[in-house]
Amino acid sequence: MGEVFAEPNPQGAIGRANEFLIHYELPRLPKYPTRVTYSGILRQPVFSITTPQVYFEFETISNRLVEVLDLNPSAVESQGIEIQPQPALSETTEFLSHFQLLPDDAYLALIELRKPRIGRWFWLVKWDHIVSRYNMMVPVRDETLHVDIDTENRRVLNFYGSVWSRPDSFELSISPEKALKVSTSILQQNVPQSKLSSVRIGLEFIHPNMYWEAVPARPEELSLAWIVRIETMDEKSAEFWIDARTGDCVGGDRTRP
Numbered sequence: 001m002g003e004v005f006a007e008p009n010p011q012g013a014i015g016r017a018n019e020f021l022i023h024y025e026l027p028r029l030p031k032y033p034t035r036v037t038y039s040g041i042l043r044q045p046v047f048s049i050t051t052p053q054v055y056f057e058f059e060t061i062s063n064r065l066v067e068v069l070d071l072n073p074s075a076v077e078s079q080g081i082e083i084q085p086q087p088a089l090s091e092t093t094e095f096l097s098h099f100q101l102l103p104d105d106a107y108l109a110l111i112e113l114r115k116p117r118i119g120r121w122f123w124l125v126k127w128d129h130i131v132s133r134y135n136m137m138v139p140v141r142d143e144t145l146h147v148d149i150d151t152e153n154r155r156v157l158n159f160y161g162s163v164w165s166r167p168d169s170f171e172l173s174i175s176p177e178k179a180l181k182v183s184t185s186i187l188q189q190n191v192p193q194s195k196l197s198s199v200r201i202g203l204e205f206i207h208p209n210m211y212w213e214a215v216p217a218r219p220e221e222l223s224l225a226w227i228v229r230i231e232t233m234d235e236k237s238a239e240f241w242i243d244a245r246t247g248d249c250v251g252g253d254r255t256r257p
Contacts, residue, residue, distance in 0.1 A: 045059075065099050143160065173243040184196070203227070206250070223244075
């Protein structure tokens with residue numbers, strides 16, 4: 001992962017980082033150059049800022065906060081679980097709203113108490129990107145944001161926010177039956193004599209990875225697709241992403257031997 005010096009002015013990102021540090025009563029940033037790394041499904045350029053306590057990533061153009069990592073997660077013997085799920089949700093929602101990080105189409109997906117092998121107890125609070133169209137709720141694959149909140153002092157230990165795409169269209173021309181037919185045909189081409197044991201079909205927005213085709217992936221695009229998950233009698237599984245407008249296979253995955 002290469003690094004180059006950023007052309008955009010990093011002062012906005014430094015200001016947002018200082019805003020976070022002051023809020024949690026941590027030392028402000030010293031003045032030093034900020035460099036660009038690459039992160040996320042679209043490899044968008046980001047400013048990376050490191051302090052002794054916290055690592056930050058910000059988009060270079062918008063200065064949107066992309067990631068926060070606590071760099072001092074050592075466990076404390078006297079740490080208690082002082083807050084329960086609802087206060088943890090309130091704290092994370094306040095944090096996201098303050099930094100304008102909670103889109104309207106982000107839907108709460110998970111609140112879970114966790115403790116790493118080395119580190120502190122925390123509440124993981126996670127939102128998924130779900131698009132609402134024509135009384136349908138359609139998830140966007142791999143687009144999510146989550147916050148880890150310390151169970152004792154309510155400090156944000158970690159934050160991650162993926163790229164958040166905006167679907168331009170919602171054209172549903174292909175039936176799930178047609179998607180299944182295309183998927184089984186591709187399966188037979190790649191794994192002849194396969195006998196199916198189960199099939200699951202759902203609708204999602206995806207970034208085409210062109211897994212089953214000998215062409216480059218198209219991560220910058222967003223397509224509405226039928227997700228066809230197939231399991232076989234020999235306990236193998238495969239996934240096919242069938243474009244809901246054209247019927248073409250635009251991605252997927254399969255279990256490895």
